Amino acid sequence: MKVTDSGSYSQISQNDDTSPPSPPPEFGDGMAWVSGGKIFVRNPAEGAKKATLTPCKEIQIYINGLPMTSRIEVCQEDVIEVKPLSHTTQGHIKILISPDKMSAFLDIKKACISSYQLVDCPPTNNLLLVAEEKKDFVFNETYETLIDILKKNNVTYGINSIAIRSIIKNQPEGMLLVAKGLQPGVTLDDSIEPIYEKRKITDNQDLAETIDFKELYNIPSVTTGDVLVRKMPGKEGSPGITVTNTACKAKAPKVISLLSGLGVKITDNGLEAIATSNGLPHVKLANTKCIISIDPILNLPSDVNLETGNIRFNGHVSIKGSVENEMNVSASGNITIAKIVTGCQITAGGDVTIKGNIVNSDITGGGxxxxxxxxxxxxxxxxxxxxxxxxxxxxxxxxxxxxxxxxxxxxxxxxxxxxxxxxxxxxxxxxxxxxxxxxxxxxxxxxxxxxxxxxxxxxxxxxxxxxxxxxxxxxxxxxxxxxxxxxLTSHSVVNINIALNSVIKSSGNVIVSSGCFNTHIIAKGSVTVNGIVRGGIIQAQDNVFIKQIGSERGTKSIVMVAEGKRIKINQAFDGVTVQIGNCSRTIDRPMQNLLIAPDEDGFLQFFNF
Incomplete structure (x- = not known):
């Protein structure tokens, strides 16, 4: 039998030391087998079947110089030539640059040589040839050739020598980062800094001290001339360098324009917003516009209590609810309260209007x-x-x-x-x-x-x-x-409904709609009570008008005005004391439509009007 592997022929004899092992003697049919990549054949016994070969596509088999294309009978005398097929898959090295040109990658795929050899098979009458694949990868690049490839693709900045040497040593495949540009510096956008802040603990509150829970919240309010908002201009970052060694400009800063609303003016340099009135500041940032305005009125839709804290505001205050026990409300402008005030202190720089009852409270207008x-x-x-x-x-x-x-x-x-x-x-x-x-x-x-x-x-x-x-x-x-x-010449008006056991002060006039009981009224202007006065003291620098004062039980009530002023009372009970300047007199019987004024000698006289 003659057998050839990859184009070479060799003679195998029975006496050759390299003769392949014979199949078991009990097999009478012809046998074929594969050993070490070679095909061996043994002839059959007389009258038995010959061995057959079935080819595989990866190996080209020649029988007696003719290519084998299908199943064929073979004998020991045939010359069998084995020619394994092989093919090469081409590799590549590509340069990939990121869209921002800040990164360069080597996309490496190595060349692959695929070859085949027959798989050993035991002796059998019908030999089905099977091939196994063997792959060899080829990478012939050097450090210098990779650098040259990068330069040919204009990658000249930020090349990572360590990464390239690692590629030469380890020969990996895939996308590998080999160069990084210098990123542009960080661009700072325009920023807005509110100068006022809502603070939970006031500036002068020492944390080590006992905390007054009524003072935990501070509603931001400003006065004329206060700086509300300050703009810090942005700054463009320093330019960067791409992997192609070109300058890369940093992102332009976002520009924010300050716009003035009600009660605000913007400085000539456009960097500050200044209050032109007192009130509650509002800042609305919309894209590239910052609109600053001042609401002169603080509107509180509910009660003033521990939840809201004490109210201190530069401007006007309007409270739709009540002011609960031991709470304080102060404002540089006017204060309007829709419901009752109990055990509180109300101080306004301007007028005070309280529509509900006032109990055990101090009220000050023109504070x-x-x-x-x-x-x-x-x-x-x-x-x-x-x-x-x-x-x-x-x-x-x-x-x-x-x-x-x-x-x-x-x-x-x-x-x-x-x-x-x-x-x-x-x-x-x-x-x-x-x-x-x-x-x-x-x-x-x-x-x-x-x-x-x-x-x-x-x-x-x-x-x-x-x-x-x-x-x-x-x-x-x-x-x-x-x-x-x-x-000191300006005046305010305090307008109330009913007051009980309270103190009412005004730099101007006081007007009482229904009445006051055991209440002390102090006014730099006039006092008008269109209701009842039971007990207490009324002091005024101007005229006083009272609809009814005192009681049948002789409740002690005092009315005092400055010298040269008048007191008018529609109905007065006995026990009421009236005083004009330093002259005083007590009413000793019920009287109506009473005008009190001094006579020429300075004694107080009662007249009807």
Missing amino acids: FIVICNTIKPLLYELLEAMEDLFILANLMLEKLETKKLIIFGCILMSLIEKRFPNFYNLIDRITHTFKEVDLKLLGTYGEILQKAVAKLTGINILQFHTASEYQSLLTSLTNFSYYIESL
């Missing part, structure tokens, strides 16, 4: 003026003391040789201890008065006053390093005193 009148004498006393201190301290400073080394505050403290023993007592009285009034109604002047008193308290005086620092504070307080004088 700014009331506060000014309260602190005015203390302020003038402080200014006088500060001016004297300033003069004496400067005289002492002039006598000192080393003036530059002397802290002005040291001189002040020395003078206070020796020449002004009551100075600290005055500061204590002012501090106590501040706690009794709502300085928020004074706006920025309230802050100036608090800071001034703080600087004049105890060792804080040492913070005045120079005379000019002390003089600056003195000037600020003097300007505030002038401001007070300019506003």
Whole structure:
């Protein structure tokens, strides 16, 4: 038998040491088998069947020089030639660049040579040839050739040498990152910073102290001249470099324009929004527009209670519900309350209108003026003391040789201890008065006053390093005193329905619709009660009109007006005391349509009208 593998022929004899093993003798039929990639055949016994071969497509078989295409009988004398087929799949190396040209990749697919060889089969009469595939991958690139490929594709920046050497060493396939550009710097867009904030704990609330739950919420409100919003202009990032070594511009910053709404003006440089009125600020950011406005009225649709906290607002306040026990409402403008007020303090810079009943409460209209009148004498006393201190301290400073080394505050403290023993007592009285009034109604002047008193308290005086620092504070307080004088002529109106066991104050007039009981009314203007007065005191700087005062049981009621003013009463019971200037008189019997005025001698007379 002659057998050829891959085009070579070899003679196998029975006596050859390399002869393949013979099939078992009990088989009489011809046999064919595969061993080591070669086909072997044994002839059949006489009269038995010959062996057959069935080809496979991966191996080309030649029988006696003729290609085998189908099943065929073979014998031991045939020359069988085995020619395995092979084919090569071409590989590739592609350069892929990201759309932003910031990354470059090598897409590697290695060439593959596929070859086949026969699978060993045991002796059988009908041999079905089976081939197995063998693959060999080829990658012949070097570091230099890969760099050259990148350069030919314009990739010259940010090449990762370590990554390329790793490719040469490990010969991986797939998409591999080999170059990264320099990203542009981060672009900062225009940003908006609200200067006001809604805070849960007020600035002066020390967390270590007992928390007043009525003061946990602070409704943001502003006064004229306050900066509402500040714009920080954006900045374009530094340019980057692509893998093709071209400049890459950073993203342009988003530009936001400040637009003024009601009660707001924008500065000429477009960077700040300034309040032109008091009220509740609103900021609406829509894409590239920031609209800032001020609502002069704070509208509260429900009650004022622990849930809302105390209300302190620069502007007008309108409350649709009630004000519950021990809550405070203060506003620099007008206050309107639709329902009852119980055990509260209501202070308005302007008018007050309360449509419901008032019980055990303090109501103040024209609070700014009331506060000014309260602190005015203390302020003038402080200014006088500060001016004297300033003069004496400067005289002492002039006598000192080393003036530059002397802290002005040291001189002040020395003078206070020796020449002004009551100075600290005055500061204590002012501090106590501040706690009794709502300085928020004074706006920025309230802050100036608090800071001034703080600087004049105890060792804080040492913070005045120079005379000019002390003089600056003195000037600020003097300007505030002038401001007070300019506003003391303004008047407010307090308009209420019913008051019980309350105190009503107004820098102007007070109007009572139904009545007041055991209530103290203090008005810089006139008082009009279109109902009943039972007990209490009514004090007015102007005329007073009362529909009915006193009671049949002789409830003690007092009406007081300034000299030269008049008191008119539709119905008065005995026991009512009336006073005009320093003259007073008690009504000793029920009277109607009563006009009370002094006669030429200054004695009070009762007239009918």
